[in-house]
Amino acid sequence: MTSDSNYDNISDSSNDSLLFSRLVHRHFRTNSLNKKFGGSGGYTTVEEPISPASHGQVYTDWTGAAVPPATLIDGWHKHLRRNLLGNPHSHHRPSAKAMEDIKRTRAAILDYFRAPHDEYEVIFTSGATSAIRLLEHYKFMGGEILLTADNHNSVNGLRETAKQSGAVVRYAPINGDLAIDADMLDRMLSFPRSNNQRLFAFPAKSNYAGTMHSLDWVRRAKSKGWDVLLDAAAFCANDRLDLGRVKPDFVPLSFYKMFGYPTGLGCLIIRKDAYSRMHKKWFAGGSILIVSVMMDFYAPEVLGYARFEDGTVNFGQIPAIIPGLQFLNSLGETKSHAVGLATVLYDRLAELRAGRGSILIHSARGNDTVTFSVKAGDKIINAWDFEKAANERGVFVRSGCFCNPGVNEKVFGYEIETYARLYNDAIMPDAITIEKLGEFSGGAPIGAIRASFGYANTIVDVECFTAVTRDILNQL
Numbered sequence: 128m129t130s131d132s133n134y135d136n137i138s139d140s141s142n143d144s145l146l147f148s149r150l151v152h153r154h155f156r157t158n159s160l161n162k163k164f165g166g167s168g169g170y171t172t173v174e175e176p177i178s179p180a181s182h183g184q185v186y187t188d189w190t191g192a193a194v195p196p197a198t199l200i201d202g203w204h205k206h207l208r209r210n211l212l213g214n215p216h217s218h219h220r221p222s223a224k225a226m227e228d229i230k231r232t233r234a235a236i237l238d239y240f241r242a243p244h245d246e247y248e249v250i251f252t253s254g255a256t257s258a259i260r261l262l263e264h265y266k267f268m269g270g271e272i273l274l275t276a277d278n279h280n281s282v283n284g285l286r287e288t289a290k291q292s293g294a295v296v297r298y299a300p301i302n303g304d305l306a307i308d309a310d311m312l313d314r315m316l317s318f319p320r321s322n323n324q325r326l327f328a329f330p331a332k333s334n335y336a337g338t339m340h341s342l343d344w345v346r347r348a349k350s351k352g353w354d355v356l357l358d359a360a361a362f363c364a365n366d367r368l369d370l371g372r373v374k375p376d377f378v379p380l381s382f383y384k385m386f387g388y389p390t391g392l393g394c395l396i397i398r399k400d401a402y403s404r405m406h407k408k409w410f411a412g413g414s415i416l417i418v419s420v421m422m423d424f425y426a427p428e429v430l431g432y433a434r435f436e437d438g439t440v441n442f443g444q445i446p447a448i449i450p451g452l453q454f455l456n457s458l459g460e461t462k463s464h465a466v467g468l469a470t471v472l473y474d475r476l477a478e479l480r481a482g483r484g485s486i487l488i489h490s491a492r493g494n495d496t497v498t499f500s501v502k503a504g505d506k507i508i509n510a511w512d513f514e515k516a517a518n519e520r521g522v523f524v525r526s527g528c529f530c531n532p533g534v535n536e537k538v539f540g541y542e543i544e545t546y547a548r549l550y551n552d553a554i555m556p557d558a559i560t561i562e563k564l565g566e567f568s569g570g571a572p573i574g575a576i577r578a579s580f581g582y583a584n585t586i587v588d589v590e591c592f593t594a595v596t597r598d599i600l601n602q603l
């Protein structure tokens with residue numbers, strides 16, 4: 128089958144993707160910092176994929192999105208040009224081909240995460256957020272949702288669904304070091320407020336500070352009768368979840384955060400026995416077997432995943448996930464590479480002083496992420512101003528609260544009174560603005576700066592990042 132041999136070629140991408148300037152890296156490979164950082168730090172194994180540093184750009188927003196190797200993109204486009212793919216709901220040959228590719232992709236995803244096929248299934252979505260939104264169909268009625276304060280807004284938003292179903296909503300706090308308060312969480316899990324269905328939702332890795340939360344919370348929560356939503360969207364960028372060992376009920380993720388391409392695709396990996404705790408609230412094309420217009424009657428798809436995949440899945444892109452996963456497999460472990468780079472940056476920033484400027488680091492040392500604020504004298508400057516200044520100098524970094532208000536509130540010591548004033552002052556909902564929040568919080572910062580690393584980053588990026596930060600500090 129031409130398509131399959133072509134397809135296999137796509138997977139072997141790491142060697143072809145040396146598009147970056149070897150000159151720049153040769154220079155840095157010989158410098159003393161790199162020697163210090165090499166060896167077991169392992170960056171030399173992971174500098175093979177394309178690196179934006181080669182083009183004079185420093186990309187340090189890995190938690191935002193991974194950088195794809197060029198061959199993933201080129202290979203897949205070649206595949207699309209050579210193969211006729213049809214809507215998988217039809218039954219002709221192009222349709223059967225698309226259906227078969229999608230089936231193989233489901234299997235490849237389960238294999239990548241070592242998920243037993245008889246236990247887990249893959250529901251394709253447009254990303255982690257729409258995977259989480261599938262929990263709209265969770266039977267919250269009179270039950271409970273327990274969230275950690277460290278959660279992405281895509282998970283926080285589930286509390287509205289839960290509330291509308293009369294469920295209790297509770298938050299488990301985080302500590303000053305941005306780790307989960309283990310005693311409190313243990314107590315909250317042990318003493319639920321409802322005997323009905325209960326969902327505990329937490330991220331495997333914080334998208335704010337890169338904090339790694341213990342995956343043992345999955346086992347502990349399940350042993351106390353909770354269903355578990357483990358948000359792996361940020362985690363999967365540099366870590367691999369082993370669903371042979373950790374057994375959450377729901378795992379949402381986005382593939383662009385893992386290997387950059389394709390975008391617009393994610394999935395919910397779901398334990399098959401969790402379907403019994405879901406009730407699909409509507410039907411749509413693709414997710415039903417029979418619908419009658421004459422009579423108020425429909426029969427949903429029998430297969431679990433099909434019941435939750437509304438409309439036509441992204442058949443032109445889904446199979447491109449396979450070479451993406453194979454690409455990650457070819458790299459092997461990349462976490463120590465990312466952590467190594469982030470740790471060098473952490474140490475550089477911690478001691479950096481220039482002009483009136485200095486750095487206040489919020490994240491813990493030893494993550495793949497450095498989250499910090501810039502100070503001019505005693506005052507923290509607007510994080511957005513730093514992002515803008517860095518951007519002008521070719522360094523790409525993220526600023527804001529990263530859709531994670533719980534950690535942001537902790538980092539900047541926000542008080543409930545601030546929000547109460549903001550809320551009470553507003554005549555209309557749209558009178559609640561970020562500017563007002565800043566004003567009511569007495570000028571407390573409303574966001575931080577996040578530098579996050581992945582397989583395509585090199586020590587060059589850290590060097591440039593530090594130099595650019597020094598330059599910005601000098602001009603404060």
Ligand SMILES: Cc1ncc(COP(=O)(O)O)c(C=O)c1O
Pocket residue numbers: 190191254255256257279281330332333334358359360361362381
């Ligand atoms: C922890 C976490 N959860 C969920 C999401 C949402 O992912 P997406 O925007 O791809 O749907 C993100 C995105 O940054 C994230 O970091």
